[in-house]
Amino acid sequence: MKVSGKRKSRNNNNRKNMRGFLWILPSFLGVMVFYLLPYADVVRRSFLGAVDNRFVGIENYKTVLGNTAFQLAVKNTLLFTLLCIPVLIIVALFCAVTLYKSKYGGLIKSAFLMPMALPAVSVALVWRLLFHSQGLLNHWLSNVDIAGNDWMNSGSAFWILFVSYIWKNLGYDIVLWMAGLAGISTNIYEAARVDGAGEMQCFFYITLPNLKSSLYTITVLSFLNSFKVFREAYLVAGDYPHESIYMMQHLFNNWFRVFSFDKMAAAAVLESVVLLALIMLLQRAWDS
Amino acid sequence: MDIKTHMKKFNFYCASVTKERNMSGMRSYFKQHSIRVGRKWAGFHPGRMILWLFFAALALLVLYPIVFLISGSLMGNDELASYLGAVFLGKSGYADFPPLPMFPTLQHYVELFLDSPAFFVMFWNSVKITFCVLIGQFIVGTMAAWGFAKYNFPGKKGFFLLYMILMLLPFQVLMLSDYLVLDFFHLTDSLWGIILPGVFSTFPVFIMYRFFSEIPDSLIESAKLDGAKDWQLFLYLALPIGSSGIIACMVLGFLEYWSLIEQPMTFLKDKSLFPLSIFLPDITSVNKSGMAFAASVVTFLPAVLVFLGGQDYLEQGIMAGAVKE
Incomplete structure (x- = not known):
């Protein structure tokens, strides 16, 4: 009884946690698509050559x-x-x-x-x-x-x-x-x-x-x-x-x-x- | 007012407002009627006078471009030619410009609105960009700000720091990444390519977060006890109470997106998609220069109206933007 009660409250807590993130989610998806992923791509590109996309280290x-x-x-x-x-x-x-x-x-x-x-x-x-x-x-x-x-x-x-x-x-x-x-x-x-x-x-x-x-x-x-x-x-x-x-x-x-x-x-x-x-x-x- | 009428009014004030005739009542009365007592510059003071004159002159100087554009837009072609011929037509001598037109005319506005469909298209593009971005920010941004302000979830601090960093990076740093993603979705040369990154800008989230944080937790708790669901809290509690923050964001956003330059200049090739904010009118002939003045006035007018209407909100927004985390 005691154990299940504890588990229930933890579940509830997790749901609450999730709920907070849900409010951010639409905005975060947009930020991800329009800012973070392309920025990661820019970081990747900064190590690649212009013509053949070969890894060139810190040449750029x-x-x-x-x-x-x-x-x-x-x-x-x-x-x-x-x-x-x-x-x-x-x-x-x-x-x-x-x-x-x-x-x-x-x-x-x-x-x-x-x-x-x-x-x-x-x-x-x-x-x-x-x-x-x-x-x-x-x-x-x-x-x-x-x-x-x-x-x-x-x-x-x-x-x-x-x-x-x-x-x-x-x-x-x-x-x-x-x-x-x-x-x-x-x-x-x-x-x-x-x-x-x-x-x-x-x-x-x-x-x-x-x-x-x-x-x-x-x-x-x-x-x-x-x-x-x-x-x-x-x-x-x-x-x-x-x-x-x-x-x-x-x-x-x-x-x-x-x-x-x-x-x-x-x-x-x-x-x-x-x-x-x-x-x-x-x-x-x-x-x- | 002389001292006698003041005393009479003070007595009345004490009777009606503070109910007490003591020092604190007196102080609040003085404050309300802006009477200064015992200050060294009560009354006339030459140093202060000079300072105010200086500030007034500076303020006029700051506003000079507005006066300049308005009066230019009201001048006829002949008048413009005689004043600005040196710059526009390569005449010798210097340009000159009086603060007010001698023979005011609305001719250029009429021409602008009746004979230049291209100008209308640009105006409409500006309207589309600005309003779509603002509506998007209102929907996505308020939700995110509410989540950051009043919920706890794992990694919240990290997310918030990320939002703050993104808010602080200038366009040039994000320019290439913006281009890559727009190219991927085939959104270059489309107004959506300007609007969507604007919608997900993290700046309004930060500002609204500041306002939502100020809503007392006790209020939320009591609403919850009365059985309010999460979305009800958001719609009926957060939005109305945080409305001044939302308006502040909208005012700041309007000024930003109405005068957007870097993004449309970089991503739009098709001239029929250009917004007003990157329209540089041709001023090589006097005939066109009149139109250029009128176009400039029409460009800044909506922004100035929003500014005048929302100045208090604007100031609150500026203050909320002060990074302090």
């Missing part, structure tokens, strides 16, 4: 790492992220702290969020008119006697992209920072003010330390969004832009067009490994 990885276009794309992407992300995060923090709980803060935050909604393709027209060699920016600059530039066809293209990235993501990061700010109890501030702390002291000794956990998530999300600047770059400058803004996505597109799947596979595996390692490393750094 060597080719990719030695490829000058790959090196350029990696260099640009690294430079871009290392420059953009700290600037974006600091500017967004400044805006968030100033706008938080102030009278017109909500309105201005909405304005900063708006670019997130604008499809890159409709903005491309504005970019082309602004940064053309005879465009508006050069006109305004000539009014104040500064020599113009052919913005998209010179090294300045990088800075145009930099500004586009900040423009597009500032609102997003402000919202994330504000969420962090909302998590800090106002009691701490009140106590500090009673003890005579000024605005600056409050900021450095209360606000900043309490925002540390938000910093990790904001860094990761800003990093991932930084891959999307390719959209503006592509729409304004096409497949082969000025070499200062030749990004990873351009490289993948160009390899795709000539069906170099061996190189694409190796590069995709490399990039996913590096990304995962980076994200884990960031998490480690923040946990400790």
Whole structure:
């Protein structure tokens, strides 16, 4: 009697376990078919030759790492992220702290969020008119006697992209920072003010330390969004832009067009490994 | 208001709302009427004024592209030619652009809607992609999120980690695998090839998981005691209570799939399948540039409307997306 009762409860437990998985099942099947299995195939292909599908070991990885276009794309992407992300995060923090709980803060935050909604393709027209060699920016600059530039066809293209990235993501990061700010109890501030702390002291000794956990998530999300600047770059400058803004996505597109799947596979595996390692490393750094 | 009327209102407020005339009542009254007491910047402060002016100017600058496109779409061909001839027609000198058109006209919109069937096709493709993906995500994603949030099963942590990693990988990493599977199913050059991977995107699962987790377990337990079955819990408890999370996902999803670029650009060859988000209008002649402005406005308008309508949900969605596991 006792044994069967136990068995019944275990069965019941297992059924419950199964039931939870059933809710995931439709989604997981899709993920399996559209992401996991093909990714496994990509990993397999990264070790095969392009023509005869022969096993070539790490030959593809060597080719990719030695490829000058790959090196350029990696260099640009690294430079871009290392420059953009700290600037974006600091500017967004400044805006968030100033706008938080102030009278017109909500309105201005909405304005900063708006670019997130604008499809890159409709903005491309504005970019082309602004940064053309005879465009508006050069006109305004000539009014104040500064020599113009052919913005998209010179090294300045990088800075145009930099500004586009900040423009597009500032609102997003402000919202994330504000969420962090909302998590800090106002009691701490009140106590500090009673003890005579000024605005600056409050900021450095209360606000900043309490925002540390938000910093990790904001860094990761800003990093991932930084891959999307390719959209503006592509729409304004096409497949082969000025070499200062030749990004990873351009490289993948160009390899795709000539069906170099061996190189694409190796590069995709490399990039996913590096990304995962980076994200884990960031998490480690923040946990400790 | 002067201090006397404030005192009168405060008395009334205490009588009606807090029932107590003490410090906490006073504080909540002040909060409600946004009166600041004892703050150093109560009233006029030049530094703060400059800061606000700076922010207002920055906000206008951020919104400039929208103003630019709208006013361009309302200008006649002659006006556009005179302002933008330097860029479009290779004239000497610089382009110029006033914030408002001198002689506004709806001519380009009329042309766009009446004389360009290709534009309609693209608009319709965008609508199809966006809505099919959203409906699919709603069905598949809510179920998965509910399973992750309120059930236990072996390997749950591993599955969840996998979903999170997939959410974080950019398109370029998954591009080849996407192509391989679409090629296998003969879905390249078909809208389904764009829609299906979108439906199974793991990002909405993660966001909705956040919202479903906040539903208290006690509520679920009491519903179970009343005899609710699993599917009833999902339909009558999870969906209504988690609705703000679902709307947040839909808003984020709309903005993402309405402006999708990489996927259609890579997988679609047939121009009749192109969505609006990869339509780069030809601006080599002034006549076409007017249409280009109007087309840009029509492209961003649905996204901006969704943004304005769902901004609160959008912000909740952004915050829920913050990775913290």
